Amino acid sequence: MTDLHRLSVRELTEGLAAAKFSSRELTEHYLKRIEKIDAQIQSYVTVTAEQALAEADAADALRKAGGATVLTGVPIAHKDIFCTHGIKTTAGSKMLDNFISPYDATVVAKGKVAGLVTLGKVNMDEFAMGSTSESSYFGATANPWALDHVPGGSSGGSAAAVAADLAPFATGTDTGGSIRQPASFCGLTGLKPTYGRVSRFGMIAYASSLDQGGPMARSAEDCAYLMNVMAGHDAKDSTSVEKGVDNYVANLNSTSVKGLRIGIPRQYFNAAGLDADVKARVEESLKKLEDMGAVLVEIDLNMTESYVPTYYLIAPAEASSNLSRFDGVRYGYRAENPVDLMDLYKRSRSEGFGKEVQQRILIGTYALSAGYYDAYYVKAQKVRRLIQQDFLKAFESVDVIAAPSAPTTAYRIGANLTQVEMYLGDIYTIAVNLAGLPAINAPVGFDKDSLPVGLQLIGNYWSESQLLSVVHQYQQATDWHTKRAAIAEENA
Template sequence: MTDLHRLSIREMTEGLKSAQFSSRELTQHYLNRIAHIDTQVHSYITVTAEQALAQADAADVVLKAGNAPVLTGVPIAHKDIFCTQGIKTTAGSKILDNFISPYDATVVAKGKVAGLVTLGKVNMDEFAMGSTSENSFYGATANPWNLSHVPGGSSGGSAAAVAADLAPFATGTDTGGSIRQPASFCGLTGLKPTYGRVSRFGMIAYASSLDQGGPMARSAEDCAYLMNVMAGHDAKDSTSVEKDVDNYVTNLNATSVKGLRIGIPKQYFNVAGLDADVKARVEESLKKLEEMGATLVEIDLNMTESYVPTYYLIAPAEASSNLQRYDGVRYGYRCENPVDLTDLYKRSRSEGFGKEVQQRILIGTYALSAGYYDAYYVKAQKVRRLIQQDFLKAFESVDVIAAPSAPTTAYKIGANLSPTEMYLGDIYTLAVNLAGLPAINAPVGFDQNNLPVGLQLIGNYWSESQLLSVVHQYQQATDWHTKRAAIAEENA
């Protein structure tokens, strides 16, 4: 079959269960596509073909026995920030280019229990620091909608792999928008869960109080299948919350759009730099939701101007702390012929880390230094609380909050935006991580250059089911999530 990659996750599970095709056939189909198409997209860092086929054969045995978990035999791509036992795990960095993880991240382990077949590890901005996937030791990933544009970041490899149909769904991580922004740039659905909903054990840390794993796929329904695997308490992660997990698939029609109160922050739609096409597509999607019975309520989010400076103090400070372990001593890259221990540290880190990572470490170390800790880091934490309170006040009068996922569509590769321009591109996503809230991106159309535009819906704590349900119903009434880039239509 030449069109297996056009199936939804539900259709794949049904086809595998009824033996219309085997997991080996499905897996080989994707491996063929990767070999044929990924030379143009460059979404994968490591393709695990031999292991994938072995997992597929094992899945076929379980499927034949008739008692297989729902997703048994379905392929998946993992962002190269999740540790995978016996497989190179790099976080997109030279400093981990030779690191073979001795264990699986909890998200990966849960995927194995669910019967998922790992196709490989996909590209990303180094240590998840970036919005373009150009900050990778392994080179830039291209956006399948236009190969001269970026797929977004940091989960750009995950987004590009799904958008080019080189994986049916993928894991991503979101520290300040790294699931939602690439999902927006690549025309996908991507969910950033509530902080603590998905285990961070084995997920290489960037900023520990902000990082959260989540699913990336074509539709809310496909994301719901993966969330059923990813979500849940993990005793190995002290930030994982003991709270009952919904069945996200069966809850897809649980929230009625009729009567849903959608908050429209007036500050968000007056941001300098908001592209006219993006604004128009987002407003059209909100009008559609209104036609479906939702009520649009104008709200104030008065802390909007504080998002970027607050985030870019807290996140680099945590990165500075988390990345001190990469010292050239225990594992990872080590410089050649160090003259002493200081030289070993200095050269291993300066040669092993890229420019953006070094920049953020320096900012974070400065913010944590004795003379500036109270003036910068402590003050940022206080502002963070005010941002959280701003959202909680808004949720007293609305059910979800709507915003663009990004102020523009995908940048050109090599656009060389200044750090300030790049950081301001995260204006709509950062606050969700600072407050620990869940949020989802849904594709809602294209700009005049045929690049995808995304709508972001932000929910109150633990409202992942509600967000998936609202987007699912929107996707039953529209077809933006079904659109495919030309490269995805190619047969391998």
């Protein structure tokens, strides 16, 4: 079969169960596509072909023995921030270019238990710091919709791999929009779960109070299958919440759009930097939901102007602390021929980290330094609480909140945005991480240059099933999630 990559995850599970094709055939199909197409996109850092075929054979044997799960034999790509036993895990950095993980992240381990076949590790902004996937030590990833544009970041490799049909779905991480924004730029569905819903054990830390793993795929249904694997309490992660997990696939029709109150923040839709085409497509999608029975309610989120300064104090401060472990001594990059210990530290870090990471470490170290800690970091944490309360007040009158996922469509590679321009591109996503809320991106059309536009729906705590259900029903009534870039239509 030459069109296996066009099948949804549900269709893949049904095809494997009915023996229409084997996991080995499916895995070989994806590996051939990666070999043929990925040189143009550079979504993969490491392709684990030999291991993938061995896992596929094991999946086929398990299915014949009657021990298969729903997803046994379905391929997946992992963002290269999740530790994978025996496989290079780089976080997109020269610092970890030689790091072979001795263990699996919980998300990866759960995938193995579910029978998923790992195709490889995909590219990302260095240590998840960025919105374009250009800061990777391994080079920029291209957007399958326009190869001279970025796929977004930091989970740009995950988004590009799925959008080019080089994996049915992929894991991503979201610290300030790093699942939702690349999903928006690449025409995909991407879910950032409630903080604590998905284990962070084995996920290389950027900002520990903000990081959260989640699924990226073409549809809400595909994401639901992966969420069934990823979600759940993990004793190895102290921030993982011990709370029952929904069956996200079974709940796809559990929320009625009829009567659903969707909050429309005035501050978001009247923002000066919001592109006209993006605003138009998002408003059209909301009109469609209204036609399906939803009720649009104007709301105020009065803390909007505080999002960017608050986030860009807290995130770099936590990054500064987390990345202090990369010192050239224990693992990772080590400078050659140091003259003394201080020279080893300085050169290992200055040579091992890229420009964006160094800048954020410096900002964070300054914010945490004596004399400035109270003035900056502590004050930012207090404002963070006000942002959370602003959302909770809004949820007293609405069920979900709608926003663009990004103020523009994908940037050109090499656009050389200023720091401020890049940070303001996160305006609609970072507050969700500051508050720890769940949010989802859904593709809702294209701009005048045929680049994808995304709608973001923000939910109250633990409402992942609701968000997936609303987007699933929207996708039953529309076909934006089925659109494919020209490069994705190429057969292996």
